[in-house]
Amino acid sequence: MLEGKNIKPSVARVKILEYLIRYAAHPTVEEIYNQLISEIPTLSKTTVYNSLDLFINKGLVRMINLGVKESRYDADVSNHGHFKCNHCEQVYDFWFEKEQEAKGLEGFQISDKNIYYRGMCPQCLTGKGF
């Protein structure tokens, strides 16, 4: 996968991308680092940042920002939205039936769409008194 995008598959890069794809939907840099430090004892956060930037530039990964805090990263670059629960902080994916035309952007060249909702997920809504 990395080679297909002309990225040298170093140990760190392979593990980071693998983690993004297989184990975590939208981890933060912190989460990636904490998970992989046991597998790669010499790993640094700089390398996590470097690798993610590289992946983003090559279109393998997208960065998502839910609110003002740290960024999260998603190996699913298809067009979809994210929902973050205000209570449990979990991030869910969602989609729209069909692409919708934006009014007010006639003549604009759109390169990137970000959609995120906030609220309460069903688990936190039921049985918790909210």
Place this chain on the structure above:
Amino acid sequence: MLEGKNIKPSVARVKILEYLIRYAAHPTVEEIYNQLISEIPTLSKTTVYNSLDLFINKGLVRMINLGVKESRYDADVSNHGHFKCNHCEQVYDFWFEKEQEAKGLEGFQISDKNIYYRGMCPQCLTGKGF
């Protein structure tokens, strides 16, 4: 307006809200501060942050995050999207014809919707070789 939301209309608060509504569509804290410091020489950024937080909690203002950098603030709390030009950095508003149902959020309670696009605006597209 402030009194309608049970907010004491101090000089700083009135000026900040007025600036948001009348002069700037989506300013940053920095922009608000720089604009108002001449009118209110004692103004501090802390007060700008405090006032904006208050407005947000009362539903008068919404915070918007375009990418990873500083937050912007919008006194238009109606449901609309934001487009930020990658070249001139200007922020534009847009809307959808009609609200669309999200697939994958059945049973979720949605309290906040954020939509932002990035790309190139017509002005930057024409006559600049992009």
Place this chain on the structure above:
DNA sequence: ATATTTGCAAATAATTTGCAGTCGA
């Protein structure tokens, strides 16, 4: 051998916090 990748530590920058001074009813 040489270019790339990595990692530490310091720098940066937006936001938050603690707390003391000020203002207004």
Place this chain on the structure above:
DNA sequence: TCGACTGCAAATTATTTGCAAATAT
């Protein structure tokens, strides 16, 4: 007077940067 509001300075925190050491081809 009393509580709310303000503002300075310090703290916090995610991210970036400079540069030297390690690594790979």
